[in-house]
Amino acid sequence: MGLSDSVTVLPGVGPKRVAALADLGITTIESLLTYYPFRYEDLRVKALNEIGDQEQVTLKGIVAAPPTLSRFGRKKSRLNFRLLIGQDVVPVTFFNQPWLKKSIEVESPIMVYGRFDANRKQLNGMKILSSGKADPMASVYPSNQGIRQKTIQQLVVAAWDKYHTEIHDLVPIAIKTHYRLLDRAQMIHDMHFPKDLKAAKAARRSAKFEEFFRFQMQLQLLKRRDETQAGIAIDYDNQRLKRFVQALPYELTAAQKRVVNEICADLKRPIHMNRLLQGDVGSGKTVVAAICMYAAITGGYQAALMAPTEILAEQHANNLQALFEGLPVNIVLLTGSTKPAVRKEILPRLASGEINLIIGTHALIQEGVDYHRLGLVVIDEQHRFGVAQRQALRQKGANPDVLAMTATPIPRTLAITSYGEMDISVIDELPAGRKPITTHWIKNAQIDSAIQFVLRELAAGHQAYVVTPLIEESEAVDMKNAQAIYERFSAYFAPQHYQVGLLHGRMKNDEKEAVMQAFKENQYQVLVATTVIEVGVDVKNATVMMIYDADHFGLAQLHQLRGRVGRSDQQSYCILIADPKNKNGVDRMRVMTETNDGFVVSQKDLELRGSGDVLGKKQSGLPDFKVGDPIADLTMLSVAQDEAKKLTSTPGWQDQPDNANLVSYLKQAEEHAYMFD
Ligand code: ADP
Ligand code: MG
Numbered sequence: 297m298g299l300s301d302s303v304t305v306l307p308g309v310g311p312k313r314v315a316a317l318a319d320l321g322i323t324t325i326e327s328l329l330t331y332y333p334f335r336y337e338d339l340r341v342k343a344l345n346e347i348g349d350q351e352q353v354t355l356k357g358i359v360a361a362p363p364t365l366s367r368f369g370r371k372k373s374r375l376n377f378r379l380l381i382g383q384d385v386v387p388v389t390f391f392n393q394p395w396l397k398k399s400i401e402v403e404s405p406i407m408v409y410g411r412f413d414a415n416r417k418q419l420n421g422m423k424i425l426s427s428g429k430a431d432p433m434a435s436v437y438p439s440n441q442g443i444r445q446k447t448i449q450q451l452v453v454a455a456w457d458k459y460h461t462e463i464h465d466l467v468p469i470a471i472k473t474h475y476r477l478l479d480r481a482q483m484i485h486d487m488h489f490p491k492d493l494k495a496a497k498a499a500r501r502s503a504k505f506e507e508f509f510r511f512q513m514q515l516q517l518l519k520r521r522d523e524t525q526a527g528i529a530i531d532y533d534n535q536r537l538k539r540f541v542q543a544l545p546y547e548l549t550a551a552q553k554r555v556v557n558e559i560c561a562d563l564k565r566p567i568h569m570n571r572l573l574q575g576d577v578g579s580g581k582t583v584v585a586a587i588c589m590y591a592a593i594t595g596g597y598q599a600a601l602m603a604p605t606e607i608l609a610e611q612h613a614n615n616l617q618a619l620f621e622g623l624p625v626n627i628v629l630l631t632g633s634t635k636p637a638v639r640k641e642i643l644p645r646l647a648s649g650e651i652n653l654i655i656g657t658h659a660l661i662q663e664g665v666d667y668h669r670l671g672l673v674v675i676d677e678q679h680r681f682g683v684a685q686r687q688a689l690r691q692k693g694a695n696p697d698v699l700a701m702t703a704t705p706i707p708r709t710l711a712i713t714s715y716g717e718m719d720i721s722v723i724d725e726l727p728a729g730r731k732p733i734t735t736h737w738i739k740n741a742q743i744d745s746a747i748q749f750v751l752r753e754l755a756a757g758h759q760a761y762v763v764t765p766l767i768e769e770s771e772a773v774d775m776k777n778a779q780a781i782y783e784r785f786s787a788y789f790a791p792q793h794y795q796v797g798l799l800h801g802r803m804k805n806d807e808k809e810a811v812m813q814a815f816k817e818n819q820y821q822v823l824v825a826t827t828v829i830e831v832g833v834d835v836k837n838a839t840v841m842m843i844y845d846a847d848h849f850g851l852a853q854l855h856q857l858r859g860r861v862g863r864s865d866q867q868s869y870c871i872l873i874a875d876p877k878n879k880n881g882v883d884r885m886r887v888m889t890e891t892n893d894g895f896v897v898s899q900k901d902l903e904l905r906g907s908g909d910v911l912g913k914k915q916s917g918l919p920d921f922k923v924g925d926p927i928a929d930l931t932m933l934s935v936a937q938d939e940a941k942k943l944t945s946t947p948g949w950q951d952q953p954d955n956a957n958l959v960s961y962l963k964q965a966e967e968h969a970y971m972f973d
Contacts, residue, residue, distance in 0.1 A: 299326035316442025333435030349414035357381035363400045390421040423489040477502040504924040508936035516944040527568030533594035551725035569697035575723030576894040577859020597671025630656035633805040661688040733862040735870040737885040760840035782824040799825040836864040846872035847881040851901035
């Protein structure tokens with residue numbers, strides 16, 4: 297018998313309930329006991345003569361005589377006392393909860409929950425609800441269609457009743473004492489059956505810590521496993537690498553040099569690299585990736601670069617073709633729209649190792665795509681890919697090194713949660729000569745003046761992006777909007793002979809590619825587009841980014857879009873058009889106009905999503921915590937991280953008896969691996 301028992305051991309849990317409970321994430325006694333209430337409610341007390349036999353009830357009365365406690369062996373005990381209710385005296389018995397004795401004071405009011413024996417007029421106690429002076433409280437749980445609140449309450453009580461002696465501490469005793477956390481049994485008890493709000497609060501604090509600590513322990517173990525796992529040691533040709541860097545059309549920034557060194561050091565070591573490269577839009581991540589991929593190639597390995605969209609993959613392919621001009625690098629592009637005949641020709645050359653650099657989309661991880669000696673995998677704009685996809689590419693080779701790139705700056709909250717198992721390299725510097733982008737927020741009524749402004753920029757020889765409204769999650773509607781705005785702008789700029797291009801998600805890939813190419817070559821001066829241009833597109837001559845209905849976009853997305861301009865030494869502008877309907881929308885526009893710092897933008901983004909916004913949090917990439925809030929409880933989260941680091945770096949910690957429960961818990965969690973996706 298243990299907490300990992302299935303909930304089916306409880307009375308009344310048949311197949312239907314099992315399904316409803318599973319829906320709530322409840323499968324085992326452990327998951328039921330840690331299915332915590334989200335609030336507490338007043339309790340109603342029944343009169344004695346209203347209670348049926350064996351009914352579970354709450355009784356309220358006065359403790360008539362001191363409680364007596366008898367113990368049988370190590371775990372078993374019986375606690376008796378007499379409860380005075382009006383004229384009646386009801387004997388109450390608690391089995392195996394000796395600690396309750398201190399809550400039972402003679403002549404004090406008390407509320408007890410339990411099963412009533414109507415014939416003998418006595419109560420088999422399950423829990424003490426409150427001293428009777430404080431507000432009586434009942435737990436309220438999140439429930440669903442398949443299962444009633446009352447049922448969950450009863451199941452929790454039943455589980456507690458049967459299993460509370462099986463609850464052992466997870467947090468090591470030293471940590472528990474240091475942070476004054478409750479014993480686990482007490483914590484779980486007080487989460488479900490607090491005697492007052494103060495007790496509930498104390499229990500919640502302990503529960504949060506435990507949740508964060510367990511999470512951080514898993515991360516630390518994952519990280520250690522990566523570090524000890526045999527990876528490949530890429531013995532790259534430093535001389536060739538140096539010549540390549542010297543031949544670049546620009547000098548690398550100090551930050552780029554630093555991260556190239558960090559990554560190359562990892563490549564050389566026989567461990568498995570799992571590194572995140574973070575750099576704001578325009579900071580020059582692509583060339584860093586190119587250098588590292590070239591390193592792998594000079595070491596006799598293949599490199600793969602996976603991008604989230606075909607446009608981006610094509611752009612990378614073009615850029616890398618140019619960068620590797622004249623070098624012995626065989627590059628191919630493989631995407632969903634690669635013609636079957638071409639694909640058929642590529643695959644054997646990839647499997648034989650003749651191709652040493654492959655660039656593509658999801659197509660790179662499909663069945664039938666096999667590599668010869670895959671040494672380095674680069675994943676661009678990694679937040680667009682799920683963990684499963686990243687894993688799939690990694691499994692294509694003999695555990696290749698992985699470099700994930702992201703433009704989304706990682707606030708501390710995320711760094712110690714979602715990315716806790718990765719090493720992080722940061723490019724915290726833009727190439728020299730870049731001017732900060734000026735951002736303006738205007739109302740729809742002011743659009744004409746904005747268009748005048750665009751005209752002036754065009755007259756100066758520059759180009760502009762116009763991003764069309766994101767009304768709903770429907771490509772069809774987005775396309776109609778884009779079409780309408782395209783026509784308006786075409787008519788508007790016709791007298792000056794400026795050409796306008798249109799780009800939307802419904803276009804075929806070669807059409808998209810042709811439009812992008814034409815914009816790059818300045819055949820179009822204005823590009824009207826849906827958010828397909830959001831990531832990575834690089835046209836230096838573009839200096840204006842105009843975004844319709846900007847309040848419909850997330851802050852991180854706006855920052856990405858804004859990053860499409862400001863890519864040269866020309867002053868660039870971002871114009872946000874929005875009539876926000878609420879304060880949150882206004883706040884978001886303000887953030888955009890006040891800062892260009894992606895780090896600030898993303899921290900604000902997390903904050904403005906608020907702690908109640910579950911969906912927003914999901915999208916933000918934060919893991920799902922049950923009790924803890926990684927934003928509001930950041931300090932506790934990082935304390936938990938420090939403790940987990942300290943513990944996992946203590947030699948032999950796994951063999952200490954005090955940690956036995958934690959170790960076995962972590963083993964189980966690893967099997968279920970619930971925390972990643
Ligand atoms: P991102 O980090 O957003 O992916 P890119 O890699 O697309 O940025 O780089 C943005 C632009 O900056 C590209 O045109 C690239 O050629 C240029 N670039 C990169 N590094 C430097 C540098 N050290 N000096 C000048 N320009 C650079
Ligand atoms: Mg990029």
